Amino acid sequence: MRFTISKKMIVGFLSVALFFGGTSGAFFYYLSKVNDSYSEIMDRRAIILNNVKYIQVLAYKQTSSLRGYLLTENLEFMIDLKAENTDMNKLIDETSKLVTESEQEAVVIKLGELNREFHTNYEELLENFEGDFEQEAATDYFINELLPIGTELSSLTTSLAERQQILMDAARVENTKQVNQMERMLVLFSVLAILLNIIIGLIISRNITNNLSKLTKVINKMTSEPNNIMEIPQIEVNTKDEIYDIAQAFNNMAHSIKENSWLETSVAEMATMYQGIHDLQTLGQQFINKVTPLVGANYGVFYVKHGTSEQRFHSIAAYAYNGREMGECGFRYGEGIVGQAALEKRTIHLTDLPENYIQITSGVGAASPVSLMVIPVEFEGEVSVVIELASLKKFKPIQVTLMKQLSNQIGITVKSVSGRMQIENLLIESKALTEELQSQSEELQLQHEELTKMNEKLEEQYKSSEQKTIELNETKMELEENAKQLELNSKYKSEFLANMSHELRSPLNSLLILANLLAENKEGNLTEQQVIFADTIFKSGNDLLQLINEVLDLSKIESGKIDINLEKVNLKNVCLFAERQFRPLAKQKELKFSIEIDDKLPEYLWTDQLRLQQVISNLLSNAIKFTEKGEITMHVHHAKIATHPSTKNIKTIVAFSIKDTGIGISKEKQTLIFQAFQQGDGTTSRKYGGTGLGLSISRENAQLLGGEIEVESVPGKGSTFTLYLPIYEKNNLQEAVSLREEAATGLEMINENEQEVISLHKVDSLLNGKKILIVDDDMRNIFAITTILESKNMKIVFAENGKNGINVLMKNPDVDLILMDIMMPEMDGYETISAIRKMPEYVDLPIIALTAKAMKMDKNKCIEAGASDYISKPVFIDQLISLIQVWLYR
Template sequence: MRLSFQQQVFTGIIISIFLVIIVGYTSFNAIILQQENTGWVDHTREVIKSSSDVRNQLLTAETNLRGFALLKNRNFERTHQLASEKTWEQFLFLQKLVTDNPIQAARLDTLSPVLRSRLDLMARQLEMLKNENYSADSLRTMVLGGQKLSAQLKLYFDKIENVENGLLEIRENQAAVSSARAKQVILAGTAIFMLVIFVLFYVIRRTYLAQLNSEKETLKANQELAVLAIEDQRKNWILSAAVEVSVVIRGEPKEDELARNFLTRVAEVTQATTGVLYVISRIGDVWDLAATYAVDRKNDLPDSINKQSGVLGQVIQEKSVFKQLEVPPGYLKIKSGLGESAPGTVLIKTLMQGGKVVAVLELGYLEKPDDNVSKLLDRISDGVAISLTAARERQLTKELLDKTQLQAEELESQQEELRVTNEELTRQTSLLQVSEEELRVQQEELRQINTELEEKAFLLEEQKNTIEEARDQIQRKADELETTGRFKSEFLANMSHELRTPLNSILILSRILSENKGARLNDEEQKFASVINNSGNDLLTLINDILDLAKVESGKIELHSEEVNTDFLLAEIKNTFQKIAENKGLHLALLKGENCPEKLFIDQVRLVQILRNLLSNAIKFTSAPGKVSLIISQTDGKLNFEVSDTGIGIPANKQNAIFEAFQQADGSTSRKYGGTGLGLSISRELANLFGGAISLKSEVGKGSTFMLTIPLEVNPEKNRQEPVISEPVKEVKTEIVKPSADAVNERENRLLLIEDDPIFAEDMANKARESGFEVLIADTGYKALRFVATFKPTAIILDMHLPDLSGDEVLKELKSDPLTRMIPVHTVSAGDESIAKVMEEGAIGFMQKPVDKRSAEVIFDLLKLEGSTPEKKRILLIEDDAFQSKHFGDFLEANNLFVLYAYSGEEALSLLSREIVDGIILDIRLSDVNGLDLLDQIKAVPKWASLPVVVNTAEDLSQEDLTRVMKYSHPVVMKTRKSNDRLLDEVNLFLKKIQPKTAPSIQNNYSFSNPVVHSERVFVGKKVLLADDDMRNIFALSAVLEEAGFTITIATNGREALEKLGEEKDVDLVLMDVMMPEMDGIEATKFIRKQAKWNNLPIIAVTAKAMQGDRELCLAAGANDYISKPVDVDKLLSLIKVWLHSV
């Protein structure tokens, strides 16, 4: 029975609705089952993670307990307690998770008392370690018991996790099965539903089209029969002509050959009398003349056209596929041997591919062609456009292959694909002879090939992006390495801080004991204290060695090559080691070997550092009557420095290890020879920096030979710094100029003249000799630093512009060395230098070139004055009240100070321009000018900018005036009451600050100078709160302060300091360490300043990590002043005295 059209539609709709309901219900059940299985998988994973967390927390607690037992560090105790609490909390959470599994719940119930016992045992063990009231047996018993419990816990947890892992595998399989089933149900239902819809649509459409087509076919049958004969004839002509054209575009002809053959054949087939073909250029929007037919090039044909080029340009803009024009008179002539004639009609055809005009064809006819010509051109245009494009692509592909040889393998694949494509194109072209349909198939295939080429280009772009991503990853790795290096540097800085903190106490206490002020120690005990002090300084040297090794490894040390005299080098080494060798009964031989050059071009500082390390080791490991030798030679373009000894020798199995940091041939606890093991490691790294190496030959009991081999030239151009001056530097003769006999004083004065201008150097040397100086000349900064270490001059004249180092760098190096910081340095320069900056860095004066004889005499007199026994300091007292001025002046002169008096601002400026002063006492109220305005005028003059100033006034300053004064907070000390004692303390303090870099420090031999005023009675009965977490520092500072007469209250952290202040109401001053546990010094200071009752309590901040910005941070928190470790005791006592007076 055949259903009607309406019945078919209705039946299809009913079936579709039924299938939708079935598929929806089945999919819903499958998704619910999948969610349940997934939930059980997540639950099992959470149980496994919770079990692992319990074990990890327990392991953390045990590890920190062992750390506390070994180091007694409170951080380990806190971490252990926190881990123990988290262990039990996580265990309780695990019990809740396994309530659905009775077997696992039973295991955890059994495990609970064991875990509780282990935690309680660790708590008892911690308490025992904290109280230190245990025996070795009790501790061993407790440790063994803990290990037994830990083993039981491990077994239980392994069983629990094995069961859960098994459940996890089962549940994951179930979840996977349910997920796959759900997907299958959904996909199957969807497929069935779509199939029914498609069948329904197909049946309906077929019925409808069948009825419609039957009507149309009846109407068109007669019409098609009428024109069929004519159409067949036209198609046959078009097909035959298309085949003829296709013959000439087959194969792989070049682009110009293809264009010429195509134009010729199409003109012949269509009986055109003339023609031209323009093909798009590679740059786009320009079409170049590719071929002509029966055209005289003298007719001024354009070589190229664009969208504005007449009719052809208009056709390109409109993308017209065909245009027929009637030729006007005067058009292009068609010439032959018999004559010439103008064409009657012109046909213009655009050849397009993918919406783009590939070429423009123009044909000329004497008579108007029929429509078959235009249809032929329509039929062959796509194929020709494809062929032209393919020819162009072949050329581009060949060029691309030539340019990308690094990707040869992939490009060869593309070439093979292109060859296959060309063969396919040939095959498709031949099929044009058969039918138009096959030609269209060829067109589609060629389009697909172009798409594949575009995909290949896209793949190349992706590869480029991949390379870029790899480069970015390499850059990120480099950044990570840089970060690691920075972390290492920060670690070394922190390590230096942690070592210097206890070293501070050692040096302070050993200095106090070695002074033996109370005569409580006998000579032997005082000698012991000196040994402790020397050992502390040795430890400081070790710290510097470690930091030096870190600098070498991180590449922060650069070589500065210069010309070095070999004899001078050997003399310097001899001066260093001759006395040491003689004291040990050794023979020291320093020799020049075969082909030894007279002069070397090398970084002498680093070379001497290597040789000193090698010679020091040789002397240390050689016993009398042994021999140590250094031989310098040259072979094969390399310098050889051979250091030999007749010492104990080095075993073969230790000869590689000794070059590693902290490694020695004998590293046992009973070793005979000391040392850190850093010397050879640093030497090896420096040798590598030179481009050389250190080799070793040694035999136990016979001695060792270290051979340092360095290239004759160590990249001098790379390591040499550009001179600061632009003019060429002439060679300066380095010499010692003896003074005339009549000018030599009883005390010999040795002057080091650091100057690269030979004429100026010779002139200044003659003037210095006339003034009684023995003169030493150095023309570079590095040479000057060596001369200072070797000849120990009593005064220095420093030029600020040198070929290798700047004058600032030399001055900083001199003032940072404890052995040279006290040498007076006077600077000269031909440039515009900052006088305030030079004076701030420690110079005693500055003079601009040229220097006449009178100016030179002033310099030499000043150097003699600074190099001799210190005289009275000169103070300028600016006070308009004559009685007050005389009263203050008498008091200061009675305390060994020289006072200059000024009663007005004008007189003060006049005195400053004529006299040299060391400091200023300034009254705010003056008769002719405001004191603060005068202060601004003084500080605006560069040579007075660094002068310290005490502001002396009887009235309180406004906030605006206080702000003006605080602009000069570095050299200015504020004063709020008129008091002779307080004024003297302020003067005493700033005179110590006149040369801050020459002040004695407790880490450098403790050469304390006596203060100007010995007024310590102010300390008696005063109470100081000392807040510091390091008991060694507390002991050291307490000893110093108690000896001065203070009563000391101690707090070990910021919180305890606040409690002490609350309990003891009579605290006069607080010494607050910045770095403390629980609450640091900064937080404690801020809290103190928030309390109104402690607003006027003096607080001095103390820290061992004097980094940039620390001073501002402490003062911003509310501290009155700041001092860094190692503590200068004299400076500390002066600061305390100042701030006790201010209360």
């Protein structure tokens, strides 16, 4: 039976019934009114605070959606953008109705104006963007006009949220003051009651003050420690009267405050946990270990989506898991509760589970959970993670709310870690391929050395005795057989290197392009350290490309598969090439660098300019590398006719002498350095790096040009390498190189080891609006090349194989040029080009072949198949743009 204070007063003493009953009723009414007013204020402030935080999230999302649409023109971003803008308007209107302070009303009104301004500006941007608006201009408009609005929205919502928090704290203080006032009133009325009837007053006051003391103690602790919200105790009252109601109301308020504080603290703790994690399994395990006990669960599994076609969700981490081996448990979309939650993109909460649904075990027993919660995690509209939790108790609403907030954090983190893992895997794969190529090259070198030793042994046997003629003939036959085998091995080696070139250059192509784009940091969103990382990846990729090119050049020379293209070469241009390429490198090492050319030399000579420049570059590069102080000199002059027996029938010989003051080379090693993979210092701890291929390739190139290389050196004083070339008379060779070859080859200039290609027709404005079809089975190359060409305001369509490429071309007859990869499955580039050329309407359509294979016959096969031109991977951006310009405006 509820024995209220008024009943106690009536039973105890009728004399004070009206007085004390009236005052007690008035006190209870006032207290309830204060409590209700405080609860209404706190609820309204909480709603406003939640609305402001969600407005801040929507402001960020709509800015991100607009950026995504501008980058990809994906209509899904456009749908999200409109929905987010509409939701923001609704939340702003709702918040405006709840705010009562004039200052806050002005902020909310400003939010509405900014959001409408954002809507107006992006509508104008989209109208221009879908018309004849350049993407670069659209991006500038977005950065200058829309992004500042988004930033101001975020700033306003932050200040509004902080103000609401201040008002909530002020409301708590005001409520405490009012409660204190009621305490003083209660004491006053108690004294009056004691004066009326001391005995009755003592008995009743003892009963009342005991419970009020408990209430006062808790309230005083709360006011003295306002920041220690989590330590607010519960008020325990044994009587069932009005004080009990007050205690219960206070207890409910304290519980609500604790829950909100716990929610914010838990979200913050989980956010700081992800730092330093670089793989998904560690991320999933740490997340499930932390969140399972945090929400009162006893069992948990972390599922991640694998694959692009099958798209199954596999478990990679678990808490108290006692089922099958990790990784075996997987679900497709719509399969089981996990797959259904991923399909519907909503949390599924099950209660009253059957006994045999799942067992939560420990060392002393097992039990069935009563509640199951499956939460799908979305990122950019796609479910990438599903979290499954089970508990021996029912999940509380606050725990469900926490999981919804945490799912947003973990989705972004999983995407970031996955991208980082993909880059690391690519780097590991590239390193493994490089090591494999090096191993194969060393094996071929060992075979070559063994054959050389056999040949030397045969010569010694021939000189020692003429009686061993029969044995010599037999040995000769064996040697011829070995030579045939060596020729066959050389053929296999060439084919292997060509195929290996393709396998290395394909991923290297996209790696170089994307690493270069990251190093440029045009958007300015990377840290200085991240830019250094990207630049290091780009330079390492170029070093790997240089190694691949040197090995391929050596293989081509050894197999006799290099053609010499004689042309009219200006000697001053050769010197200018050396000047521009190596003066910055010499200046960097504080070396004196000079080039001298004799006046009486002819202005032109007929030779292969590319091979000549390659030899000069190798010699100058070595001179600078092995010289710590002093000077480097290149002297171009006439040479004596009798210097070389191989050139004794040539009237004029020009010499390129490159002299340095470096470390020098001992006499016994001056022959060794021209062998492949050899250096003057051949130890693994040598001071100077390099593959040892440069001088070997240079001597072979010199011999192909009809000349020779000599070296004179003194250890510790320096070396002089001299290239001797005959000056041929050519009367019937073509003197002009076509515009296509000049633009495609360009003028190569190297500065801090970076290559730039200066095109003869580099006019980007001519490329605006041109449509390019890219056919390549490697999406990394498609993505990299598309990014570059779209920056030139070109329209891009693509296909992942030859058959689809023809279909895309039929649907886009206005294609201006095709970039065709050669090595593709099913229908390769040769077959695709031939099929296109059989269509009358595409007989003259420019088709540029792109391939990672770099052997001599590859270019001829492309041209014979019908390609307009040929470029090998990795593709240099400016060279590709120059070649496209030539063929679009030939």
